[in-house]
Amino acid sequence: MAWQHLRISQFGGPEVLQVVEESTIPEPGPGEVRIKVLAAGTGFTDTMIRRGRYPDFKGPLPFTPGYEIVGVIDKVGGGVAAALEGEMVADLCVVGGYAQYAIRPSRFLVSVPAGIDPAEAVCIPLAYLTALQMLTRCRNLPAGATILVIGASGTVGTALLDLARHLGLKAIGTSSAANLAVIERFGAAAIDYRAGAFVERVRQLTPGGAGVDIAFDAIGGGHFRHSFACLAPRGLLVGYGSQTMAVGREGLIAAGLGLARLKLWSAGSFLFGGRSAVFYSITARRSTHPEEFTADMATLFQLLRAGAIQPVVIERLPLAAAREVHARIDRGGLGGKIVLMPWSA
Ligand SMILES: NC(=O)c1ccc[n+]([C@@H]2O[C@H](COP(=O)([O-])OP(=O)(O)OC[C@H]3O[C@@H](n4cnc5c(N)ncnc54)[C@H](OP(=O)(O)O)[C@@H]3O)[C@@H](O)[C@H]2O)c1
Numbered sequence: 001m002a003w004q005h006l007r008i009s010q011f012g013g014p015e016v017l018q019v020v021e022e023s024t025i026p027e028p029g030p031g032e033v034r035i036k037v038l039a040a041g042t043g044f045t046d047t048m049i050r051r052g053r054y055p056d057f058k059g060p061l062p063f064t065p066g067y068e069i070v071g072v073i074d075k076v077g078g079g080v081a082a083a084l085e086g087e088m089v090a091d092l093c094v095v096g097g098y099a100q101y102a103i104r105p106s107r108f109l110v111s112v113p114a115g116i117d118p119a120e121a122v123c124i125p126l127a128y129l130t131a132l133q134m135l136t137r138c139r140n141l142p143a144g145a146t147i148l149v150i151g152a153s154g155t156v157g158t159a160l161l162d163l164a165r166h167l168g169l170k171a172i173g174t175s176s177a178a179n180l181a182v183i184e185r186f187g188a189a190a191i192d193y194r195a196g197a198f199v200e201r202v203r204q205l206t207p208g209g210a211g212v213d214i215a216f217d218a219i220g221g222g223h224f225r226h227s228f229a230c231l232a233p234r235g236l237l238v239g240y241g242s243q244t245m246a247v248g249r250e251g252l253i254a255a256g257l258g259l260a261r262l263k264l265w266s267a268g269s270f271l272f273g274g275r276s277a278v279f280y281s282i283t284a285r286r287s288t289h290p291e292e293f294t295a296d297m298a299t300l301f302q303l304l305r306a307g308a309i310q311p312v313v314i315e316r317l318p319l320a321a322a323r324e325v326h327a328r329i330d331r332g333g334l335g336g337k338i339v340l341m342p343w344s345a
Contacts, residue, residue, distance in 0.1 A: 001025055004342070005099030006322050009062040011052030014326035017065070017098075019319060026103050028077030033084065033106050035071040039118035039316075040097040040340040041126060042325050043067065043155045048246045049095065050326060056283050057094055065322075066097020066340075068125040070118040073109075080106045088112040090297065092125040094283065098322055100342040108286070110297040113305050119339040123155065123311035124300045127337065130282050131159035132296050134216055134238050135167065137285070138278055141214060143168035146206055148215040148230050150223070151243070152188065153179035155337045158312045160216055161186035166308050172205050172212065174198060175335075182312065182335045202230040211235060219243050221250040221258040224277070228265060234274035237265065240281070247330075312336030318344045 007020045028034045046065050048054040070090045076082055089109040096102050112121050135141065147164055151157045152173025161183065164171040171188035183190035191201050203209040211232035217224055218241025228237050239262050245255035265277040286293045303309045314336035317325060325338045 003100040004319055005064045005101075006066070006319060007062050008050060008065055011050065011061075014050070014323045014330065016050060017323045017326060019322075025101055028075055028080075028103050030078040031080060031105055031107070032077040032103050033073045033080055033109070034075040034077075035069065035089065035091070035102045035104055036074040037069045037071040037097065037099055037102055037342045038088075039070045039122040040066045040099070040319075040342060041068040041122040041155075042322070042329065042338050042340060043126065044243065044246075044329060045126065047326055047329050051246065053246045056281075064096050064099050064102075066099065066102075067094055068092055068122055069097040069102060070112055070122040070125075071102070074101070076106070088114070088116075088118070088121075090121060090125050090301075092129070092282070092286070092293075098319060098340055098342075100319070108290075108293070110294055110301070113301055116301065116305055119313050119316050119341065120304060120311045121301070122339055123159070123313065123337055124297060124304065126282065127155040127159040128163070128300050128309070128311065129293070129296055130156050130240065130280070131163050132300060133282070133285060133292070134240065134280050135160065135163055135169075136296075137289075137292065138238050138280060139214060139236050141167070141169060144170065145213040146170045146172065146232075148202055148212040148227065149173040149188070150193070150215065150217040150219055150227055151175065152190070153182040153333075153335045155312075156216075156218065156240075158182065158186070158336060159309075161188050162309045162311070164188070166303065172202055176333055178333055179335045199226055199229045206232070214238065216240065221245055221254040224258045224261055228261075228272075228275065228277065231275045234276075236275070237262070237277040239277065239279045313339055315339070316341045316344070318342070 153175035173183040174193040177192045180190040215227040217227040220242035242255040244250040262277040269276040
């Protein structure tokens with residue numbers, strides 16, 4: 001039976017994404033399953049991979065992009081329980097998601113409870129898991145603590161705001177002027193990052209101008225200094241990306257210096273009023289703490305099923321729209337997640 005997927009044969013702009021039709025459905029090997037993909041998430045990280053600027057994936061070429069999927073197990077390989085066939089699962093696959101079928105190892109798959117919309121479910125493995133782990137695994141925040149989310153209208157940013165609201169935290173978020181309403185919808189205070197003097201604006205929004213208890217920043221490089229300056233004494237900066245480097249607005253050296261500063265602030269915390277910094281990576285955390293990965297995903301699916309969190313899915317499009325979707329992510333300002341629905345025409 002013919003089936004479709006996207007292929008990247010060279011790193012570059014959105015034009016490197018090509019729809020490919022295959023004539024035979026792949027078979028799962030030992031320890032693997034074949035997933036009929038119902039929803040594939042798209043996001044900034046996919047565009048980094050497409051450009052060849054993602055540290056955890058540099059090929060080999062050609063490959064199928066797509067960091068996260070939700071789908072139904074269609075066939076199991078040797079050594080995998082046959083009872084899994086027909087089960088809806090989610091997977092953080094890093095690549096391989098923009099496809100009608102994906103062959104995946106069974107060991108990291110997480111069950112998706114019945115009754116959940118696959119397009120909303122696919123917001124969980126990357127954006128919401130990153131947000132939940134940064135909020136709960138990097139520090140124990142008491143209810144009422146104040147968080148600062150840089151890039152709060154993005155897929156991870158909106159997940160941080162959504163979970164912060166659920167956890168009873170106060171939030172301040174930054175985005176471009178056009179997306180301030182996305183932030184305010186979560187009950188957070190919104191700041192336009194292009195309006196300047198954002199450190200002063202953040203401080204004005206905290207009691208006595210003390211600063212925030214924790215800040216999340218994926219802009220990276222020189223921007224980490226601004227976020228660190230927003231912290232209250234004993235506050236924590238969680239760096240989780242180098243976005244300006246990824247889009248070519250900062251060089252490798254500036255990005256490296258940003259990461260070095262995180263280490264310096266962490267080691268010399270006593271010199272900075274107890275303020276500290278860490279770097280978070282979902283793939284690193286999954287390999288060192290696989291049990292947390294499964295437990296946190298299960299927690300998020302329960303919250304989603306209970307209606308306690310509301311992922312911002314702005315559009316559902318067919319696989320053939322992947323080029324246009326990447327061009328829109330590159331332009332910025334989306335204000336949520338576009339989900340590819342591989343079986344829609
Ligand atoms: N370390 C990890 O484990 C991990 C996991 C997931 C994602 N990430 C990283 O997290 C980052 C965000 O991913 P995403 O999917 O949320 O991206 P996204 O949906 O494209 O969102 C990016 C956000 O950043 C804002 N922004 C852009 N330029 C900015 C600037 N100069 N200053 C402040 N804000 C700015 C955007 O605002 P406007 O659109 O309004 O301009 C938007 O709110 C990416 O670098 C990604 O690779 C890391």
